[in-house]
Amino acid sequence: MKIFSNIDFSKQSIFESMVVAFQLIRKNFPAEEVKKELKSRIKEIKFSISSENNEINKLKKMLQIFYSKWGFGGANKKYKLSDVLWIDSVLKTRQGTAVSLGIIILYIAKELELSLTPVIFPTQLILRSDIRDKKPWLIDPFNGETLNEHILEVWLKGNISPTALLYKNDLNEAKSLTVIRKILNTLKAALMEEKNMELALNVSNLLIQLDPNDPYEIRDRGLIYAQLECGKVALRDLAYFVEHCPEDPISEIIKVQIHSIEQKKITFH
Template sequence: MKYDKQALYLEIEKFYLITTEDEGDDLRTIRSLMGGLVRKARKSLAGEEDTKGKIHKLLQLMYGEWGFHCDRNTYFYAKNLYLGNVLRSKQGMPVTLGCILLYLADKLDLPIFPVLFPTQLILRADVDNETAFIDPWNGEYLSQQELEKLYQGAFGFGAQIPPKELEIAEPKELTERFAQLAKNSLIREQLNDAAFKYITSRLNTMEWLIENGISNGTDVEQVEKDEAYEYRDRGLVLAQMGAYQAAINDLHYFVEKYPEDPTALMLQDQLPEMEEHLYVDLLH
């Protein structure tokens, strides 16, 4: 079965539609800009016969001629999760620039795939039984030594990269990683309305899967676990919004489901304070 390289793009597009107030007004522009990049890339790669040469040319186009890049100073900003912003400013984070590159690879039939490396999304190109790793920060190739340096920066000097960390990511794992990153960015910037909408949409999807999962082969037990963590995240957002009763309900649900989770242990100390806030609000 052909690998779905557009899964991440479609999730980011859905994220935009759920969390913005423009009711999809920018979607036509996004699709037009993406289509324009595909046409330019096809024209530029037309003279290349070798697959490695095509991939190298595409990287030169995207990060050189077109000027896409990551800025470490604004790396985690939620604006870098929106393709409209990224396509206009040419600035994003690895997941959005990687998404654009994967979309182009799909349209150009190039063997570029996502890897959920622990520190960030990276890409891999598999050509003639050889694998090259690509950094979406800048479009440069990553040597084994550079990969080990990134890994050891996260897990300590001498840590060895397990082979599974360099495998092609499953589309569902990829979209779930994006969703967690998106929620974290929105919550950190206190973009509470957007975070609430996105999490609630995900909860609605999970509830449908739980009800209908047996018939379509869904792992209901895993979805139920994911659902509990979505309730936790929505509870945190609701607390930031001052909606303490709704927050308490969501957070209690998570704590009851997974009392041994480190976050649940922390919430057990914080829930009485939220309940006190609610009691004071009711008195006034």
């Protein structure tokens, strides 16, 4: 597999990095078609916002076109989670998650030279613009609507804890690599849930390229190998996790999994 970790994530957009990642994960990922469609959409927006006289109005117009005219937004019917994460699928159905819609919006904004950055909020990805004079402009990637501190506090209390508080660093700009890890981890979990273990393994291997010694990523790869009936490599990865995270409560469950794989090997031999 191509070395994904060799990419300089600080020099290219999250969108461009994810196109490379999706090509490595899925052999049939239509990278050129995706790039061509985005280029065409950016050209349309560029023409539409050319008459706007300041950056705030240009950003508002861009969001209006993306969500109202083109109809992008959150999925409104039953769906497989992976379908709202793959960029080609999102462009086709115009339905995505906060993170998949967010990276498309971020890319369009970057190409239009509009100020927009990602924030990994505790509940979901949100977008931030600092072109206003005072407080940052916070945007929900699901629908393009403006977020305020009250809404964010409600999200925290409803999803994290009734006593959760909003802190200033909750709204800090996220590094590209942090967002990329989030997308890949979400995709890996979705593919595992959907029992698409071959693709899940490809995602897992990309994540391990980014952090070769992360015991949690290695554990997940071991669990995928176990589902693929690759007992020897599964045992190696699961044992690595138990050795490096003995205090983690999950270690006891992983020990049971290791025992089960070992017993299966004895049965077959």
